[in-house]
Amino acid sequence: MTVDGILFDVDDTLVDTKGAFAAALAAVRAEYLPHVPRAHEPQILSHWRTDPGGYYSRYTRGEMDHVTQRRLRAALLHETYGGAPVTESSFVAWDALFWGTFEKSWTAHDDARAALDVVVAAGLRVGVVTNAASRLQEHKLRVAGLAELPVLVGVDTLGFGKPDHRVFLEGARLLGADPARTAYVGDEPTVDALAAHQAGLTGVWLDRVGHRRGPGYAGSPAPDGGLRDVQDPDALRAAGVLVVTTLSELPAALGYGGSQAAR
Incomplete structure (x- = not known):
């Protein structure tokens, strides 16, 4: 051809990006999900990348903004792994850790x-x-x-x-x-x-x-x-x-x- x-x-x-997500989610686990063993970080990464809530797909269809889809994915992640509920106010600090680590890892x-x-x-x-x-x-x-x-x-x-x-x-x-x-x-x-x-x-x-x-x-x-x-x-x-x-x-x-x- x-x-x-x-x-x-x-x-x-x-x-x-997978490697950058792995670094960001490892930081999130240590700070917000310390009860989850480090050995489970690959499962946390898989959960984020498969996006079981379909929030990133909704973002790409123009149904929500980028920050909102990330907040909803964070909330589902915490719900799945027994973390504290993610609210709009608590998400600010969560996202500063997640996105800051993610961006440094590109x-x-x-x-x-x-x-x-x-x-x-x-x-x-x-x-x-x-x-x-x-x-x-x-x-x-x-x-x-x-x-x-x-x-x-x-x-x-x-x-x-x-x-x-x-x-x-x-x-x-x-x-x-x-x-x-x-x-x-x-x-x-x-x-x-x-x-x-x-x-x-x-x-x-x-x-x-x-x-x-x-x-x-x-x-x-x-x-x-x-x-x-x-x-x-x-x-x-x-x-x-x-x-x-x-x-x-x-x-x-x-x-x-x-x-x-x-x-």
Whole structure:
């Protein structure tokens, strides 16, 4: 295949957001959930990332603001693990600890820089389409050392986010590329890769080892092609999605060299 441009997701695609969440939630456990053994921190992290209340999805649909979704997720986390109720007033200190630790922990994935260098050297246009606010993601990319990547579409651009097909099409338009000749790369199988494919782009699922959401991850409420397991690589391939396990595989998967092919 041939593409003229690549649109990237940010969190857990270019930036190790899982690692940053792990640090933030470890600080929260120690301060607010000290009765929960440290050994349970992976379960706390999984709870946050799977978002069983669906609050982040509601944020991306424009139904609530970013702080509200975070407060509601914090309240559900405390309820699940036997912590004190999170109120609007108590959330201020909670969020200062959580967000302060989270922001200090942003780093790029080890494979991000090299993959970007390869595709840019090949003449491809690159940009970001994200389900977070544009200014937040610009700041995050600067902290992670990837400031040259333009954030083309954030959840604030159209008032809603992925998996709505219009988000991907707007990203391709702003990139100046035909959607049919544009790839979208993200770590979420349905919200990112399958939705991009259904929008007419080349959808690429970055299935990093150890980075899948835990049990209970439901993916997207949008049509998923009848997938029974939204985190099954073979099912995603059968639905028309490319699957890579590292960004180092991406250039070869798209036909632009590299040392590995998509699995």
